[in-house]
Amino acid sequence: MIYRIRHTTHFIYDKPAYESHNEVRVAPRTSPNQRCLSFDLEVTPKAAVLAYDDSFKNRVHAISVHPPHDELTIVATSVVERLAPRPSTPLRVPFGEFLAEDAARSAEHFEFLHPSKFVPFSERLRKFFWSARPAPTETVVEYTMRIVRYVRDQFEYEKDKTHVHSGVDDILSAGGGVCQDFAHLTIGLLRLAGVPARYVSGYLAPRAGVASDYADQASHAWIEVLLPGTGWTGFDPTLRSRTTDHHIRIAIGRDYSDVPPLRGVYRSAGSNGEMQVELSIQREGEPEPEVLRAQMQNQSQQ
Amino acid sequence: MLRRIADSLFWAARYLERAEWRARLVSVNHNLLIEGPAPVGNPWSSMLAISGDQELFEEHYETVDETSVLTFFVLDERNPSSIRSCIDAARANARSLRHRISSELWLELNTLHLDAKQWSAARLGTSEVFDFFQQLQERFYRIAGVINGTLPRGLGFDFLGLGILLERAENVTRLLDIKYHYLLPKVEDVGGPIDLLQWAAVLRSASALEAYRLKYGNLIRTESVVEMLLFDPDFPRSARYCVDRLETALRRVAQAAPEPAAAPTKLASDGLAGLLASRNASEVIAGGLHDFLIDVQEECERISSAVFDQYLRFE
Amino acid sequence: MNAQAVSNPVPISDAYRIASGLFDEMFDLERRPRPGCARVVADLLVREPDRLAELRTRADGMFLRMGVTFNVYGMEEGSEKIFPFDPIPRVIDAATWANLEAGLTQRVRALNAFIQDVYGAGEILKDGVVPRDLVLGCPQYLRAAVGLTPPHGTFVTVAGIDLVRGADGRFYVLEDNVRTPSGVSYVIQNRVVMTRLLPDLVRASGVRSVENYPADLLESLCELAPGGKSRPKVALLTPGIYNSAFFEHVFLSHQMGIDLVEGHDLVCVDHKVFMKTVHGLQQVDVLYRRIDDDFLDPVVFRPDSLLGVAGITAAIRAGNVSVANGFGTGIADDKAIFAYTPAIVRYYLNEEPLLPIVETHILSDPDVRRMVLRDLDRYVVKPTNASGGYGVIIGPKATYRELIEAREAIEREPNHFIAQPVVQLSVHPTLLGDTNGAGPFAPRHVDLRPFVLLGKKTRVLPGGLTRVALREGSLIVNSSQGGGSKDTWVLER
Structure with a gap:
């Protein structure tokens, strides 16, 4: 399946911004089931753009705009070919056996087995894990599927209970959250059980004729789990399922803090900037769908 | 030279010079009150009006009298233009420059700042206030001597100079305005004994009385005083002297640029030089001294903005 | 004072206690001066010991006048202090120094190779010589440094290696400092003061000069210029006047003749770094930064940092500016990684470490x-x-x-x-503040921080900073906790 994606980030400042420096992660990754056929980044006003790969091999664009400007628009256009995930048959390894090799795995996949900024192994998380922990006879893949569903069964999809800098404790105390929170919490429960898990940011292409329930956010987030025998396998805790050919991967990391779509600072005499995000995903051969819009306030950082 | 460094030098100098002129203005007012007969109206109100700080004063004080106005002008840290506040500001600007100025200069500024912290209202009582201002003036002379004696003549010295000269040109006009506009509203007193006494006090507070007598003799005439404080090219506290030096400093700064080009600052200093060259003392008095003084102040402000835009603006 | 040839070393008087189980830097167990120390002992400790107090007073005055001060954290503004100075110099004979110099060079080269590797191919982790989880879990491991290789692979331009001398007389590494090591200005100033206090003794002893350090540092910094630019613009980036080492930043920038800048003096435009000068923006090629990684770029690290320069990481990546020391060097002086440093030396250089480390x-x-x-x-x-x-x-x-x-x-x-x-730091005769009738000087614990400059040439500053714990029995030599310093003399012969 081929998608044409147009992701627009638009800033409007109350007073001119200047010395604006941002890093964006908006270029789809190329991976076994996904190929990025073309990518283009357009910035208005004219900006210096530097592309590089970060430590997780995500493509990053550093954008620098020096002169004063009232608005800043970043348009990322990509064409992505997404193959349906190959059916996989993970080895059915029970935890009792799995954990025997924990030390080796811990050295090899340290960053995806240990606490990270938004997934600290807090007291609250440990308690939650205790109630859901795997039995020695449960297989790793069974546990993973159970947890992916369990998290979503326990928590409502609620937009305003958490924010973009929320960690696992926030969703646990708020009782609800968004895809980012479900991903963090699921990752926490997997890592505590000794299963390497990582965060994926990307887009969820709407199904033809079906309005998505989660259309209020331009970006989507899910996870990948290192299952015995099959390697990194995608799961979407928000949808309680495996990932599909509608999941378009952009970046991977330990948690959200490694992969924010946009991070940066600017100077301004004003105090407020408004950010609007527009996303349009068009399947090849189908008419252009309605554009998803999200709005955010963001604070001048300097 | 970094903008931050130039900016701190410029403002350290301005605040220092401002502190000195505040002392001069307050002490001339004080001297006139003691030496002359009581002027019409409240002389301290005139002082407040001319300083432009009337509103701020009224926020914090009930009555306008000698004690309250002296306290406000000398000690009050809520007044950003009080002598103490100016010294603090000068020292704060110099602190980040410790490695760029001489240790002697830092020592003088820091000691003055520490002393200013200790000043109390008792020092401003009638019996002590004369000594207080006298000693303060000596401190300022010493600092000027240290600046001249220890700092190399480079860009840093020029930015320091720009701050001093702009502040000085502005303040000498304020001093004249105090006398001319506020202290003597009655036309029939012009040229009378009170008038002469007051002009002598103005000259003294600009440290110009002796220089005046050397040049013009014993007779104090309004025209000659104005000539001396505005148009004299040799007296170091005249407006003309300041603008001559400003032009030199601005030229040196502009020439230090990697690609020297006509600087907007030159246009601004040409404006002040032109204004001063276009008139003489008698014309200015005939045409209204107060208005001319305001014109000079505005030209100074124009130069200051040009310097800021060209060399100091940070963002 | 007249420096005479010393043919017959005089033992020190019984008032000076030679502690058992500790290495005395100046005397052997027979109370005789160690190699190279005879002249200092004869001239300074034996002939006119009462002059020492006067020397110290004069030295203090010189430091104050030179403004050689440091700020103490947690105290009010104006709490600048002089670093207490002990006038009895520490002497290192030529042979001992030659060994040290070789060991230090070897060590810093290996640490640099380690940093280059962990942010690059990661061979040492694949080979399991240093545990992967130890490196990745280390707070000093900087993901943003991955792929940021400085010119010539020089991550560590300046290193300060803390050494202690055990009871066996051997030097051991206690700690490495490869982020923003400080103290070198004291080394240079101590020598200036000693040369004024005891010109004859300094000359007669044949003490190796330290005054070339700023020139050497500048040369090493210039080598880092992007594209091998021949006359690069170099500046020193300081956190500002409240930093405890601000004096050193002032001193080094003066000595090297480069601008001393703060973060807000700099701005990034189109992935290049510029200084804001009165005559416009001037491009900077190399920054000797004395600001920690975390504060350097609010885009990548702490967004609240006001000390750094927004966008500088991208400018480095674009190859338009270099910083020294490089990003992420802290991984090599982490205290847990320290235990693996002998293995690191063997791994990269295929040599046995010349300098042992304190058991960790x-x-x-x-x-x-x-x-x-x-x-x-x-x-x-x-x-x-x-x-x-x-x-x-x-x-x-x-x-x-x-x-x-x-x-x-x-x-x-x-x-x-x-x-x-607990390492029993060696001791050195040190002038007492209060003699208590015990004689003017007594043994006090000392350490040594030599400074190594890495570049096309590797240079070790002869000597380094000898810090001395002024309180009897104390092992803490930090300036912030009651330590002082001594001039360190490396002898030419």
Whole structure:
């Protein structure tokens, strides 16, 4: 399946911004089931753009705009070919056996087995894990599927209970959250059980004729789990399922803090900037769908 | 030279010079009150009006009298233009420059700042206030001597100079305005004994009385005083002297640029030089001294903005 | 003072106590001066010991006038102090120094190779010589440094290696400092003062000069210029006047003739770094930065940092500016990684380490932890993510309560601590503040921080900073905690 994606980030400042420096992660990754056929980044006003790969091999664009400007628009256009995930048959390894090799795995996949900024192994998380922990006879893949569903069964999809800098404790105390929170919490429960898990940011292409329930956010987030025998396998805790050919991967990391779509600072005499995000995903051969819009306030950082 | 460094030098100098002129203005007012007969109206109100700080004063004080106005002008840290506040500001600007100025200069500024912290209202009582201002003036002379004696003549010295000269040109006009506009509203007193006494006090507070007598003799005439404080090219506290030096400093700064080009600052200093060259003392008095003084102040402000835009603006 | 040829070394008087079990830098057990020390002993300690106090007073005056001060953290503005100076110099003979110099060069080259590797191919991790999890879990491991290779692969331009001398007379590495090591200005100023105080003795002793350091540092910095630019613009980036080492930043920038800049003096335009000068923007090619990684770029690190320069990381990536030391060097002076440094030397250089390290125990290993906790009062416990001597527990000197707290902290977060046996630092005759009738000087503990400059040439500043614990029995030599310093003399012959 081929998608044409147009992701627009638009800033409007109350007073001119200047010395604006941002890093964006908006270029789809190329991976076994996904190929990025073309990518283009357009910035208005004219900006210096530097592309590089970060430590997780995500493509990053550093954008620098020096002169004063009232608005800043970043348009990322990509064409992505997404193959349906190959059916996989993970080895059915029970935890009792799995954990025997924990030390080796811990050295090899340290960053995806240990606490990270938004997934600290807090007291609250440990308690939650205790109630859901795997039995020695449960297989790793069974546990993973159970947890992916369990998290979503326990928590409502609620937009305003958490924010973009929320960690696992926030969703646990708020009782609800968004895809980012479900991903963090699921990752926490997997890592505590000794299963390497990582965060994926990307887009969820709407199904033809079906309005998505989660259309209020331009970006989507899910996870990948290192299952015995099959390697990194995608799961979407928000949808309680495996990932599909509608999941378009952009970046991977330990948690959200490694992969924010946009991070940066600017100077301004004003105090407020408004950010609007527009996303349009068009399947090849189908008419252009309605554009998803999200709005955010963001604070001048300097 | 970094903008931050130039900016701190410029403002350290301005605040220092401002502190000195505040002392001069307050002490001339004080001297006139003691030496002359009581002027019409409240002389301290005139002082407040001319300083432009009337509103701020009224926020914090009930009555306008000698004690309250002296306290406000000398000690009050809520007044950003009080002598103490100016010294603090000068020292704060110099602190980040410790490695760029001489240790002697830092020592003088820091000691003055520490002393200013200790000043109390008792020092401003009638019996002590004369000594207080006298000693303060000596401190300022010493600092000027240290600046001249220890700092190399480079860009840093020029930015320091720009701050001093702009502040000085502005303040000498304020001093004249105090006398001319506020202290003597009655036309029939012009040229009378009170008038002469007051002009002598103005000259003294600009440290110009002796220089005046050397040049013009014993007779104090309004025209000659104005000539001396505005148009004299040799007296170091005249407006003309300041603008001559400003032009030199601005030229040196502009020439230090990697690609020297006509600087907007030159246009601004040409404006002040032109204004001063276009008139003489008698014309200015005939045409209204107060208005001319305001014109000079505005030209100074124009130069200051040009310097800021060209060399100091940070963002 | 007249320096005479010393043919017959005089033993020191009985008033000076030679402690058993400690290495005295100046005297052997027969109370005779060690190699190279005879002249200093004869001229300074034997002939006119009463002159020492006067020398110190004169030295203090010189330091004050030169403005050689440091700021103490946690105190009000204006709390600048002079670093107490001891006028009895520490002498290192030529042969001893030659060994040290070779060991230091070897060590810093290996640490640099390690940094280059962990942010690059990661061979040492694949080979399991240093545990992968130890590196990736280390707070000093900077993901943003991955792929940021500086010109010539020089991550560590300046290193300060803390050495102690054991009872056996050997030097041991106690700690590496490869982020923003400070103290070199004291080395140079101490020499200026000593040369004025004792010109004849300095000359007659044949002391190797330290005055070339700023020129050498500048040369090493210029080598880092992007694209090998021939006359690069170099500036020193300081956190500002409230930093404890601000004097050193002023001193070094003056000595090198480069601008001393703060973060807001700089701006990034189109992935290049510029200084804001009165005559417009001027491009900077190399920054000798004395600001920690975390504060350098609010885009990538702490967004609240006002000390750094927004966008500088991208400018480095674009190859338009270099910073020294490079990003992420802290991984090599982490206290837990320290235990692996001998293996690191062997791995990259295929040589045996010439400088041994102080025995270091990693407490995340349960067996090691059990062993250490059993005799906690015999160890020095150090947190792995702090510097400056804060939070260090010295077992034999700790109170019962402190030991209990340390034990709890270790059990809670074993990864955050290492333990080392208490090293008996060597002692050196040091002028006393209050003589108490014991004679004017007595042995006090000292360490040594030599400075190494890495570049096309590797240079070791002859000597380094000798810090001395002025309180009797104290082992803490940090300037912030009651230490002083001595001039360090490396002899030409």
